[in-house]
Amino acid sequence: MNDLKPRAAIEEELRGNGISVESISLGESVSLVYLTSFPDVQPDHGEVGRAVKAFLELSEGEWDPKTVEATILRSDDDVQATWTLEAEWIRGYNEYRLDDYELTDRVLDSIESEDAQ
Template identity: 50%
Template structure:
């Protein structure tokens, strides 16, 4: 099963992101099980996921599309949601924005429902 994976899912898993589901289309919808099931989404874990998409793009292994990520503590227990715009990856690669600006943009999209909220 994991040995048969390719592309973004395999890359995410190899970077310690526990992919629960991934669907591709005009948007890549990612749901992952956090290794840090506290009240807030772990920013380092978000960073690992973002870095995976950046690396895939730099390697020519992925043509960036918008990413809609849902972070869960357990199935049905949403810890938060965040987005990644493909233009941010392109801007970072072209040195139009810094790594700090890139991170700030992603963090600005983070939504964390109150505990118990879907």
């Protein structure tokens, strides 16, 4: 992935996994904001999993994994939750040091619902 297109490639991969991207910022980490298809009190774990899957698929190519800080919106100004996918977890998964269950547990444990705060 060249330096001019990483954001577009990330957005394309996320949209291909059914994630409605609102914004993506790249820096030391990836800041992702997306609109949920499930505007309930708690985030839909399947939808979070599809977003994680997109980043795992990207890491199989030329993308060097970065920590992902995701914000889930119910609507424009209504935050449902946040979650994190650490770069080290992506590397650990790709190097078979973490299995599906361990990675899933770490991501789900990182979820912070706005209603719970």
